[in-house]
Amino acid sequence: MEYIGNFNEWIKEEWLHKLLSEKGTPRPSGGKKPTSPEENLEYQKARNAGYSDQSTYFYMFDKNNFALNSDPPFVSKNYHWWITKMLPGNFIPMHVDPHTFYEKNSQRYWMPLQNYQPGHIFVYENISITDYKAGDVWRYKNAGALHGAINIGHTSRLILQVSTHE
Amino acid sequence: MKLLGNYKDWIQQEWIDYCINHTGQRMPKDYYDSGELDYATHDVGERLEWFTKWGIDPNTTFLERFDSSDLPFNLDFSWLPEKNVRWGVLKYKPGGYMPLHSDDVRFKNERRLWMPMQDYVEGHMVLHDGEYFKNWKAGDLFHFDNPDAKHGFANISGITRLVFTIVVFPDEN
Numbered sequence: 001m002e003y004i005g006n007f008n009e010w011i012k013e014e015w016l017h018k019l020l021s022e023k024g025t026p027r028p029s030g031g032k033k034p035t036s037p038e039e040n041l042e043y044q045k046a047r048n049a050g051y052s053d054q055s056t057y058f059y060m061f062d063k064n065n066f067a068l069n070s071d072p073p074f075v076s077k078n079y080h081w082w083i084t085k086m087l088p089g090n091f092i093p094m095h096v097d098p099h100t101f102y103e104k105n106s107q108r109y110w111m112p113l114q115n116y117q118p119g120h121i122f123v124y125e126n127i128s129i130t131d132y133k134a135g136d137v138w139r140y141k142n143a144g145a146l147h148g149a150i151n152i153g154h155t156s157r158l159i160l161q162v163s164t165h166e
Numbered sequence: 167m168k169l170l171g172n173y174k175d176w177i178q179q180e181w182i183d184y185c186i187n188h189t190g191q192r193m194p195k196d197y198y199d200s201g202e203l204d205y206a207t208h209d210v211g212e213r214l215e216w217f218t219k220w221g222i223d224p225n226t227t228f229l230e231r232f233d234s235s236d237l238p239f240n241l242d243f244s245w246l247p248e249k250n251v252r253w254g255v256l257k258y259k260p261g262g263y264m265p266l267h268s269d270d271v272r273f274k275n276e277r278r279l280w281m282p283m284q285d286y287v288e289g290h291m292v293l294h295d296g297e298y299f300k301n302w303k304a305g306d307l308f309h310f311d312n313p314d315a316k317h318g319f320a321n322i323s324g325i326t327r328l329v330f331t332i333v334v335f336p337d338e339n
Contacts, residue, residue, distance in 0.1 A: 049323070
């Protein structure tokens with residue numbers, strides 16, 4: 001992971017209130033079904049391990065249920081974003097992001113919306129990122145790398161995910 | 167968390183196979199269903215209230231546990247110096263976890279130990295006192311040398327995870 005900088009001032013307080021007070025889309029149970037071969041492969045790997053498409057492992061916000069109002073200050077080209085919300089006990093299994101394999105020159109960015117809380121675990125290529133501040137931004141050195149997260153802490157966890165491409 | 171040594175040769179493959187292929191006590195669901203809301207009634211368990219107060223559904227299963235009565239094997243822990251040994255095998259299926267918590271001290275001069283039954287797999291997680299542990303080997307024996315340190319476990323890999331949780335104490339309680 002490559003540290004880009006801190007953009008805490010871009011985060012609006014009302015976002016956190018809305019994200020924490022509203023439920024979000026349960027995933028994978030309430031999300032869109034996989035369409036591309038790359039997505040199908042990731043879902044199948046998860047099913048083979050015992051994970052279920054019908055379960056709720058975390059919650060998601062995107063342009064369909066949340067408005068950022070302004071572009072993230074660390075991106076300058078085509079991008080899409082989503083926010084993952086994990087309640088205590090929520091997780092996303094180790095996986096690769098399917099879209100990074102078919103989008104041209106895909107880059108992935110990771111931005112916590114809160115300061116680090118014990119038990120908020122993110123693992124990227126066998127490295128766990130801790131002690132971060134709200135607004136810190138990292139770029140994956142390899143957009144298609146294996147990563148995953150879980151919240152075994154006592155507070156909800158909010159992360160902005162951004163993906164750019166040409 | 168201190169590494170005390172490696173005891174891989176002591177671990178038997180049949181123990182692993184049995185635990186993988188059988189269901190243990192579902193935690194916290196089975197205790198919730200039976201009305202035993204306090205894990206403290208069990209030898210090395212934790213208090214359910216520690217988890218429910220953080221919003222975790224007590225009717226869920228975040229890990230399975232095998233005690234001596236759940237296994238058709240006699241496990242001999244006489245290689246440990248203390249006379250009294252309380253142990254369990256904790257099984258974390260993919261998606262399983264133990265929320266961050268600190269332990270009650272139950273016995274005078276107790277030591278809390280932890281031993282993975284498998285080599286480290288990416289997604290098998292141990293968080294202890296803010297530190298993320300990895301790259302352990304099957305049979306590594308760790309001592310939780312600070313009972314106040316918060317710790318938790320998780321498995322977000324595709325492979326079921328088995329660990330021994332052990333409490334030992336001398337014969338002076």
